[in-house]
Amino acid sequence: MSQFGPRPLDLGHMIAELYMLKLFKNKDEGLWLIQGFAAGYGYIDDEFAYRVAIHVGVHLVCYGCRVPGWGTDEQIKEVVMTGRDLVVMGWQKNRAWFEHSDLACLFLQA
Numbered sequence: 001m002s003q004f005g006p007r008p009l010d011l012g013h014m015i016a017e018l019y020m021l022k023l024f025k026n027k028d029e030g031l032w033l034i035q036g037f038a039a040g041y042g043y044i045d046d047e048f049a050y051r052v053a054i055h056v057g058v059h060l061v062c063y064g065c066r067v068p069g070w071g072t073d074e075q076i077k078e079v080v081m082t083g084r085d086l087v088v089m090g091w092q093k094n095r096a097w098f099e100h101s102d103l104a105c106l107f108l109q110a
Helices: 007-025 028-041 046-063 073-092 095-099
Strands: none
Touching: 007 028, 007 046, 007 073, 046 073, 046 095
């Protein structure tokens, strides 16, 4: 689902949906798609990457706990905590943390 809106919001929404494949179903393909899309997206500066990461985090917090039948209570808790970490680290602009995260591909170009 993509819409005409702020680019970081659209990209964050798409990445969050793919990331949930990894977080709930342990499907590495979700990460591969994120990496491939980021590589082909074009130049992404740090500010844009942080905004995308924040939107991914918000999506995980708001929707990660609402996907019926996707995971156990423990998985849901982990997904929401991952979302929280993305929001906090994005607001703190903690590049070192992101460089060791599943979303490091957003920061490879900047």
